[in-house]
Amino acid sequence: MKFELTEDQKVMQKMVREFAEKEVAPGASERDEKEEFSREIADAMGEMGFSGICFPEEYGGAGSDVMSYILAVEELCRVDSGVGVTLSATVSLCAWPIFAYGTEEQKQKYLAPLAEGRTLGAFGLTEPNAGTDAGSQQTVAVLQDDHYLLNGSKIFITNAGEAETYVVFAITDRSKGVKGITAFILEKGMPGFTFGKKERKMGIHSSITNELIFQDVKVPKENLLGKEGEGFKIAMSTLDGGRIGIAAQALGTAQAALEHAVKYSKERVQFGKPIASNQAIAFMIADMATKVEAARLLVYRAAYLKDQGKPYSKEAAMAKMYASDIAMEVTTDAVQIFGGYGYSREYPVEQLMRDAKITQIYEGTNQVQRMVISASVLK
Amino acid sequence: MEIVVCVKQVPDTTEVKIDPVTNTLIRQGVPSIVNPFDKNAVEAAIQLKEKHGGKVTVISMGPPQAKDALKECIAMGADEAILVSDRAFGGADTLATSYTLAAAIRKMGRVDMIICGKQAIDGDTAQVGPEMAEHLDIAQVTCVSKIDVAGQIVRLEREHDEGYEVIETQLPVLLTVLRSINEPRYPTVKGTMKSNRTVIPVWTADDMNVQPQYLGLKGSPTQVRRIFSPPQRVQGELIQADTAREAAIMLVKKLSEAKLV
Numbered sequence: 001m002k003f004e005l006t007e008d009q010k011v012m013q014k015m016v017r018e019f020a021e022k023e024v025a026p027g028a029s030e031r032d033e034k035e036e037f038s039r040e041i042a043d044a045m046g047e048m049g050f051s052g053i054c055f056p057e058e059y060g061g062a063g064s065d066v067m068s069y070i071l072a073v074e075e076l077c078r079v080d081s082g083v084g085v086t087l088s089a090t091v092s093l094c095a096w097p098i099f100a101y102g103t104e105e106q107k108q109k110y111l112a113p114l115a116e117g118r119t120l121g122a123f124g125l126t127e128p129n130a131g132t133d134a135g136s137q138q139t140v141a142v143l144q145d146d147h148y149l150l151n152g153s154k155i156f157i158t159n160a161g162e163a164e165t166y167v168v169f170a171i172t173d174r175s176k177g178v179k180g181i182t183a184f185i186l187e188k189g190m191p192g193f194t195f196g197k198k199e200r201k202m203g204i205h206s207s208i209t210n211e212l213i214f215q216d217v218k219v220p221k222e223n224l225l226g227k228e229g230e231g232f233k234i235a236m237s238t239l240d241g242g243r244i245g246i247a248a249q250a251l252g253t254a255q256a257a258l259e260h261a262v263k264y265s266k267e268r269v270q271f272g273k274p275i276a277s278n279q280a281i282a283f284m285i286a287d288m289a290t291k292v293e294a295a296r297l298l299v300y301r302a303a304y305l306k307d308q309g310k311p312y313s314k315e316a317a318m319a320k321m322y323a324s325d326i327a328m329e330v331t332t333d334a335v336q337i338f339g340g341y342g343y344s345r346e347y348p349v350e351q352l353m354r355d356a357k358i359t360q361i362y363e364g365t366n367q368v369q370r371m372v373i374s375a376s377v378l379k
Numbered sequence: 380m381e382i383v384v385c386v387k388q389v390p391d392t393t394e395v396k397i398d399p400v401t402n403t404l405i406r407q408g409v410p411s412i413v414n415p416f417d418k419n420a421v422e423a424a425i426q427l428k429e430k431h432g433g434k435v436t437v438i439s440m441g442p443p444q445a446k447d448a449l450k451e452c453i454a455m456g457a458d459e460a461i462l463v464s465d466r467a468f469g470g471a472d473t474l475a476t477s478y479t480l481a482a483a484i485r486k487m488g489r490v491d492m493i494i495c496g497k498q499a500i501d502g503d504t505a506q507v508g509p510e511m512a513e514h515l516d517i518a519q520v521t522c523v524s525k526i527d528v529a530g531q532i533v534r535l536e537r538e539h540d541e542g543y544e545v546i547e548t549q550l551p552v553l554l555t556v557l558r559s560i561n562e563p564r565y566p567t568v569k570g571t572m573k574s575n576r577t578v579i580p581v582w583t584a585d586d587m588n589v590q591p592q593y594l595g596l597k598g599s600p601t602q603v604r605r606i607f608s609p610p611q612r613v614q615g616e617l618i619q620a621d622t623a624r625e626a627a628i629m630l631v632k633k634l635s636e637a638k639l640v
Contacts, residue, residue, distance in 0.1 A: 049569050
């Protein structure tokens with residue numbers, strides 16, 4: 001058993017870290033303050049090939065592995081999780097289902113530009129009344145000659161409005177329940193396909209979250225992803241993989257909080273000595289470091305299993321649940337260690353605490369993760 | 380166009396620690412990077428290749444781990460890399476280094492342009508580039524901030540404190556470049572993957588036409604007695620006046636007050 005990254009993975013990690021620290025970190029708190037999405041950074045990541053890390057070269061990727069991609073997400077989220085999730089929504093939630101279920105034509109037309117970083121992607125499943133209960137979709141698609149007519153809406157969609165390519169789910173046969181859900185590939189600019197208001201969020205301000213609105217959108221038959229009725233299966237398997245990305249996001253956020261807390265506790269002097277020399281603080285740091293390390297092992301193992309082609313659904317759920325729970329704990333502890341300064345927007349840790357919260361909620365709430373894990377363990 | 384870029388792997392710190400006994404750099408525990416000026420040299424070479432075609436070869440003299448620096452240059456877009464490494468090269472000063480690198484470049488055959496960073500951030504001598512040009516007996520232009528190539532003619536801007544000179548010369552030429560010449564690109568994911576697969580040949584003293592007495596410590600006339608950080612100079616006083624005459628009067632007054640005149 002080897003607990004070490006390969007040379008390839010180490011180099012990739014170093015490369016993304018350098019980019020993250022030089023190009024992403026400097027504007028992070030300003031983007032948070034202004035709730036600003038940076039297309040410039042998204043395009044720069046695209047040019048460097050981040051979106052193509054884990055896809056084969058014939059589809060514009062670099063032919064590397066899921067682990068390297070996960071390392072990239074972790075490194076980006078260490079400096080700005082909104083930027084990290086912009087990447088992971090494109091890769092895990094849009095490019096991946098097209099790679100796994102798309103036809104050759106769909107891969108050439110949609111996956112290649114995504115993997116080459118020329119386009120951004122998004123994933124439209126959640127609706128106002130279909131959150132955790134993703135099966136109760138209201139968006140409908142009706143087949144008419146050579147196209148489907150889509151009507152309905154989606155909410156809380158990462159990259160909405162900015163993305164060029166969308167994987168969207170709709171009911172094609174209501175009588176069949178979840179087996180009547182179908183996946184489609186939509187393009188920005190299709191007549192009738194518009195975006196609602198920008199969501200104002202607690203954290204991850206540098207990512208864009210928006211509504212998708214479909215009014216008689218004509219989706220050509222060739223944009224059907226997989227087969228009719230396979231949508232729910234596609235959505236669930238996409239989320240299985242996506243969870244590793246969210247777990248990596250949580251891990252990067254927690255790592256950042258730990259680093260800030262370590263640095264601050266060594267510099268902050270009270271009663272004539274650095275606060276880190278108080279056991280109360282030192283033990284908090286010990287717990288935080290242990291949690292981050294445990295989360296890292298779970299996240300990397302889930303990525304490893306996916307790379308090996310082994311089942312990873314339970315492990316991805318465990319990684320997502322644990323990493324996001326400890327991200328919330330570690331960022332909260334970091335704010336505590338910073339004391340009053342931690343609550344101030346002048347210091348970076350309050351942002352990390354706000355950024356961490358979403359990782360316990362999206363791509364399956366942590367309660368859903370526990371359902372997935374317990375169902376697997378108890379079966 | 381055949382372009383060679385010389386790079387050096389340097390410790391990633393502005394405060395290089397010196398071993399007080401041996402007067403050499405303590406490298407242990409300090410992460411290594413590609414000398415920042417050399418990244419500008421690599422970027423300049425890649426831009427020339429993109430415009431005029433050809434090949435960019437990166438070369439470095441150093442210990443085996445200097446391969447990491449060469450790999451980073453390949454990840455940026457250089458085509459090939461060669462590591463010049465041998466125990467016999469150890470302890471080389473700038474003269475022995477430039478001699479060895481010049482021999483390696485001679486071995487490479489046709490080379491149209493050699494680009495170096497102006498200086499390395501650890502030694503700060505800015506000597507290896509110019510000395511290589513002397514060994515190779517080709518033209519050299521230092522402190523370059525702009526390169527234009529038209530056929531065999533190269534037009535360069537050479538920066539100095541008061542402005543810049545425009546210099547025209549013919550290929551082959553050796554240039555040393557400034558940080559201001561460009562913004563080095565980041566390595567791409569594909570480039571990084573390629574760099575990890577690239578086999579970097581290692582040339583030893585036996586692979587090149589060199590005389591042993593000019594190599595390494597033996598070939599280095601420079602003897603380092605002591606390396607130290609100079610004490611910080613106290614800020615001087617600037618005398619400002621409307622006319623030179625007034626300024627001179629103020630200066631003499633101050634000097635006589637200080638009993639210096």
